[in-house]
Amino acid sequence: MPGLTIRRTLDLDCSPTDLWRLVTDPHSLSGWLGREVEIDARSGGQGRVLDDDGIIRLLVVDEVVPGERLSFTWWPQADDAAASEVTFTVQEADEGSRLVVTETASAVVADGGSWDTRLISLWLAVCSQVTV
Amino acid sequence: MTVADDPLNTLFDALADPTRRGLLQRLVQDGPDTASHLAVDLPVTRQAVVKHLQSLVEAGLATPERNGREVRYRATPEPLAQAVGWLLAAGARWDERLARLERLAGSRRP
Numbered sequence: 001m002p003g004l005t006i007r008r009t010l011d012l013d014c015s016p017t018d019l020w021r022l023v024t025d026p027h028s029l030s031g032w033l034g035r036e037v038e039i040d041a042r043s044g045g046q047g048r049v050l051d052d053d054g055i056i057r058l059l060v061v062d063e064v065v066p067g068e069r070l071s072f073t074w075w076p077q078a079d080d081a082a083a084s085e086v087t088f089t090v091q092e093a094d095e096g097s098r099l100v101v102t103e104t105a106s107a108v109v110a111d112g113g114s115w116d117t118r119l120i121s122l123w124l125a126v127c128s129q130v131t132v
Numbered sequence: 133m134t135v136a137d138d139p140l141n142t143l144f145d146a147l148a149d150p151t152r153r154g155l156l157q158r159l160v161q162d163g164p165d166t167a168s169h170l171a172v173d174l175p176v177t178r179q180a181v182v183k184h185l186q187s188l189v190e191a192g193l194a195t196p197e198r199n200g201r202e203v204r205y206r207a208t209p210e211p212l213a214q215a216v217g218w219l220l221a222a223g224a225r226w227d228e229r230l231a232r233l234e235r236l237a238g239s240r241r242p
Contacts, residue, residue, distance in 0.1 A: 006219065084222070099230075103222055121160055125157070
């Protein structure tokens with residue numbers, strides 16, 4: 001199992017071309033990804049996201065396939081050990097477009113050590129019901 | 133970072149086995165215990181339980197504590213708690229972002 005991955009899929013009415021602009025253009029990204037987004041959406045390009053929670057995330061673009069896929073690695077400015085990789089994949093869908101977002105962390109960093117044995121037991125019980 | 137030294141891979145490899153998940157759950161719920169005592173309720177040998185416990189130790193999910201001739205294993209599930217915490221927090225952030233994107237892009241198809 002490769003790291004820890006979040007995956008979300010969103011179907012939209014807009015065309016794949018419009019969706020690509022929404023996920024790569026800094027002005028558009030500032031309307032949804034965070035409060036202020038700067039990004040040079042080219043391979044090796046850098047960027048900066050001021051998130052809703054006030055956290056500043058710095059990013060480096062890993063890969064761009066124009067119109068199809070954008071991958072970047074980002075990390076909180078204050079904590080570069082907490083890096084994760086985000087990939088936006090834009091697909092054609094019936095009468096619209098589909099965005100698949102994944103975020104993968106290869107390491108997670110302690111958040112102060114607050115944890116709850118009930119949560120762990122619940123999680124293990126959930127794992128027992130599904131194939132890991 | 134290579135796959136081999138990826139702590140999360142070690143963590144999930146350790147948790148991929150149902151016997152190991154069961155052992156960890158018992159250590160979390162009932163406190164530190166020995167391999168011999170844990171093996172009583174399981175359809176596997178004490179030696180097999182020791183191997184499973186060693187996998188949990190390597191993943192940072194348990195710690196052996198020697199007391200005379202006895203070794204008791206204590207659950208240390210913080211790495212799992214951190215992983216679950218990240219999943220919940222990062223997932224909630226994407227749900228909020230994608231709700232905004234949906235409003236920005238217009239209504240979703242029925």
